[in-house]
Amino acid sequence: MPRDLPEWINDRRRDLGDRVRDLRIRADYTQEHFAEITGIDRRTLQRIECGESDPRYGHLLRIAAALDVRVSVLVD
Structure with missing residues (x-):
């Protein structure tokens, strides 16, 4: 993942991670339990919550389903 991204992208990543957390x-849900119910590796979830990675669309769909929210709630 490139480290020279514009700051606004990093801000949006952190916002997304904060919402998920x-x-x-x-x-x-603990991170461990959440990883089990979403089928996403716990370390991947941790990186999403810390704003360190861009989640795949499929991950966003799984996260939203497990939290019973629309994907738009996560990314808005």
């Missing part, structure tokens, strides 16, 4: 915690 907040919704996961509100749903009372």
Whole structure:
């Protein structure tokens, strides 16, 4: 992943990660349990929540389904 991305992209990644983390915690899921129910590796989820990676669309769909929200709630 390129490190020379514009700051606004990094800001959006962090916003997405914060939303995922907040919704996961509100749903009372640990990262480990959330990884199990989404089928996404825990380290991948951790990187998404920290704003360190761009999640695949399929991951966003799984995360949204597990949290019972629309993908737009995560990326808005």
